[in-house]
Amino acid sequence: MIVISTTVPKVQKWLEDAFLQYAPQGSYCLADSEQAIYATTAVSWFPDLDHLEKLPELKLIHSMAAGVEHLNLDRIGTQYKVCRVVDQLHQKGMFDYLQWGVLYYQRFFDQAFVQKRQQRWRQYPQREHAELKIGIMGLGQMGGYMAKQFAALGYQVSGWSRSPKNIAHVSCYAGDEDFDTFLGQAEILINLLPLTENNQGILSKSLFDLLPEQACIINCGRGQHLVEQDLINYLDSGRLRGAILDVFSKEPLVENHPLWQHEKVVITPHVASHAPWSVVVNQILENDQRVIQGQALLNQVDTLKGY
């Protein structure tokens, strides 16, 4: 039995609709129903842990998404198993978004918008893929896939992770000792790190200082990775060229936030990529069966590492 557990009303509705459409009747229930005491798995986004901890059969807390920072892993510890969603269409959706973002800068569409407002006709160069250096922070399910796809298109790709990686046609860097070298090559820096205790605020002035002049940032990780005021300062000074932001420390981004008005910032409302609901529901149903039968789980998270 799967219980839907979220403190976000909009997400509650999404999950109810998705389970109604894709899960067999009787396989899931709402948090306030009598069946919840039989729940073995909770599907969650900012769950009510006080409530979940009262459920006697609960073994697994399953993120409805790729990220797990919203689950409060510090509190969960090793009390429950934790899983997340990994999916090829999810990866492909992210690549579509990022390819658009890279082309936006590569083909100077950011300039085109400025020039249109000024009614100014000035042509810009056509940069080839092979000239452009893309740096990807995080080389997991998302970042690793993006690195391979961009490399296959002929871009110069480098990537950075915690542990060393070996990806064909990608310059792989790992750990603190390689960070400066990695950043020095990233004309377009893409963040696909999971949010953990030790990388909050990583996109800040000390990182920006290490990027090439006029570098661009694409943040698809989490809003808390970014120190927003540092970004604004570096854009205003001209040290950075622009930023595409999909995630924010507080979502929805508040009215009148300076980022809304900034002409060098593109804002998308956390839509870079979502796994199809059918996939989300089926992965959770599958993991519920596995946890009941004591089998290995799909896409299990290391709660101590935080991702």
Ligand code: NDP
């Ligand atoms: P994975 O867990 O598969 O990969 C995480 C990667 O980040 C790994 O390569 C890991 O290194 C690296 N990493 C983690 N911490 C550090 C650190 N402190 N220093 C260096 N590298 C680090 O996650 P996914 O690729 O599936 O997803 C990543 C994130 O992308 C999600 O957590 C979510 O926040 C975001 N996301 C955003 C979406 C959106 O629509 N905006 C959609 C989907 C995901 P190592 O391999 O060595 O462990």
